[in-house]
Amino acid sequence: MSIETQLKAVIREVPDFPIPGINFKDISPIFLDPLLMQDVIRALVNEWQGKGITKVIGIDSRGFLFGPQLAQELGAGFVMVRKKGKLPPETISVSYSLEYGEATLESVVDSIQPGDKVIVHDDLLATGGTARAAALLAQKLGAEVLGFSFLVHLSFLEGEAKVKEASSNIHALVTY
Numbered sequence: 486m487s488i489e490t491q492l493k494a495v496i497r498e499v500p501d502f503p504i505p506g507i508n509f510k511d512i513s514p515i516f517l518d519p520l521l522m523q524d525v526i527r528a529l530v531n532e533w534q535g536k537g538i539t540k541v542i543g544i545d546s547r548g549f550l551f552g553p554q555l556a557q558e559l560g561a562g563f564v565m566v567r568k569k570g571k572l573p574p575e576t577i578s579v580s581y582s583l584e585y586g587e588a589t590l591e592s593v594v595d596s597i598q599p600g601d602k603v604i605v606h607d608d609l610l611a612t613g614g615t616a617r618a619a620a621l622l623a624q625k626l627g628a629e630v631l632g633f634s635f636l637v638h639l640s641f642l643e644g645e646a647k648v649k650e651a652s653s654n655i656h657a658l659v660t661y
């Protein structure tokens with residue numbers, strides 16, 4: 486069975502969460518199945534191996550679930566990009582709008598150096614504002630963004646167009 490079929494079988498859809506009109510994709514059942522977790526990691530790693538990636542940028546908070554292991558398997562560092570006020574100084578920030586609401590992302594300034602080749606990783610690409618903000622943070626710190634790694638891509642929200650400004654190398658295991 487393909488990884489896409491396996492994931493579609495377990496990802497739970499929650500209508501009208503966290504606000505009316507949003508069809509929330511709940512990836513937490515993946516973590517009840519250790520073999521599936523392994524398959525997910527393998528599929529994520531396969532896409533990026535041998536590309537000289539030095540850092541994986543994981544987005545708060547579900548980008549922290551597979552991000553560190555993805556980084557480890559690629560022989561890269563892992564960097565947390567977090568919501569405002571969670572990281573100690575010195576940080577830089579970017580504000581953006583998301584599928585539901587407004588937010589600010591921050592990164593610790595010395596976590597990324599000029600010359601780093603990074604990918605941005607999160608659970609899901611919706612409108613693309615979050616991933617684009619994370620890519621912008623990495624670029625502000627001098628990194629080259631080689632691409633984006635997601636578990637899920639909600640293609641009907643056209644987030645691809647937004648993140649393409651940073652890199653057109655966009656990979657997701659499941660597309661709706």
Ligand code: AMP
Nearest residue numbers: 508509510583584610611612613614615
């Ligand atoms: P966006 O900036 O619109 O691409 O939103 C992506 C971020 O919001 C990711 O960190 C997701 O975890 C979360 N998100 C947005 N829409 C959904 C959804 N329908 N189901 C689950 N998470 C979502």
